[in-house]
Amino acid sequence: MKIKPSKSRIAFQIFNYTLMLLATFVCVYPFWYIVIYTFSDAAKAGIKNPVFLPRGFSVSNYVDIFKLSGFFPALGISVLRTVVGTVAAVLVCSFLGYMFTKEEMPGRKFMYRFLVMTMYINGGLISTFIVMKSYGLLNTFWIYILPMMISAYNIVLIKTYMESLPASLEESAMLDGAGYIKVFTSIILPLSKPIIATVAVFVAVGHWNSWFDNHIYTRGESSLTTLQYLLYNYLNESQRLAEQIKNTSNLSSIENAMGTISPKGVRMTITVLASLPIFMVYPFMQKYFVKGIMIGAVKG
Numbered sequence: 001m002k003i004k005p006s007k008s009r010i011a012f013q014i015f016n017y018t019l020m021l022l023a024t025f026v027c028v029y030p031f032w033y034i035v036i037y038t039f040s041d042a043a044k045a046g047i048k049n050p051v052f053l054p055r056g057f058s059v060s061n062y063v064d065i066f067k068l069s070g071f072f073p074a075l076g077i078s079v080l081r082t083v084v085g086t087v088a089a090v091l092v093c094s095f096l097g098y099m100f101t102k103e104e105m106p107g108r109k110f111m112y113r114f115l116v117m118t119m120y121i122n123g124g125l126i127s128t129f130i131v132m133k134s135y136g137l138l139n140t141f142w143i144y145i146l147p148m149m150i151s152a153y154n155i156v157l158i159k160t161y162m163e164s165l166p167a168s169l170e171e172s173a174m175l176d177g178a179g180y181i182k183v184f185t186s187i188i189l190p191l192s193k194p195i196i197a198t199v200a201v202f203v204a205v206g207h208w209n210s211w212f213d214n215h216i217y218t219r220g221e222s223s224l225t226t227l228q229y230l231l232y233n234y235l236n237e238s239q240r241l242a243e244q245i246k247n248t249s250n251l252s253s254i255e256n257a258m259g260t261i262s263p264k265g266v267r268m269t270i271t272v273l274a275s276l277p278i279f280m281v282y283p284f285m286q287k288y289f290v291k292g293i294m295i296g297a298v299k300g
């Protein structure tokens with residue numbers, strides 16, 4: 001027998017759904033506004049901003065951004081950095097997290113506590129710059145990879161998750177003659193997919209969004225410019241950039257007079273292009289994300 005909900009229950013559900021829809025709208029609309037602005041004609045959008053749909057649909061913003069010198073090389077560096085940096089960090093943090101679960105590891109407690117201490121204390125920018133310079137990493141691609149290979153937070157998450165796995169699996173493999181490396185690659189890693197995917201998302205987003213290390217450590221090497229640092233420069237010089245696009249694009253004099261390229265359009269377009277890869281990757285990792293972060297952060 002189906003029970004009819006009470007009026008108070010119906011009113012609560014209406015209020016609940018309305019509140020959730022409002023919260024969703026507040027979260028989604030800013031990015032939606034940026035997207036529709038990039039597809040709007042700059043002359044019409046400059047007179048009256050779009051609200052929900054583009055004003056005078058146009059893809060000229062994207063076409064002209066792709067013509068900018070340095071865009072595709074910077075995109076390539078960002079992709080390469082994200083892929084290499086994520087793989088390296090996940091492998092190193094996973095293996096260190098696994099080793100920290102072994103009581104027979106020499107100096108395990110001291111090294112683990114020292115690692116955790118780095119979450120609260122660091123050497124500062126000047127001392128870090130001097131260290132990177134002494135290692136010869138300035139103006140090299142590896143300045144993006146090596147400093148971010150080890151993260152105390154990620155290691156703690158992975159270690160805690162691995163400690164929740166059944167110890168009998170590892171013991172049975174060692175009885176059959178497997179060593180630590182074999183156990184790690186054949187048993188621990190496959191069972192740790194949720195936390196590995198979670199850490200991979202953290203590291204990939206960090207690499208993709210990072211621009212400050214490019215600003216500090218590789219300013220003398222333009223071939224190492226990342227997309228985010230290019231975006232940073234473009235946002236600071238959007239007016240000059242809009243004028244540059246006007247002068248180099250094959251636009252008619254009438255279109256130039258109308259101002260088909262605007263600094264705001266430049267900022268919006270580059271923001272969308274820089275954010276799009278993260279939006280494309282995250283849905284594939286979402287099924288692992290919640291499980292991995294909950295078990296890795298709570299159990300232990």
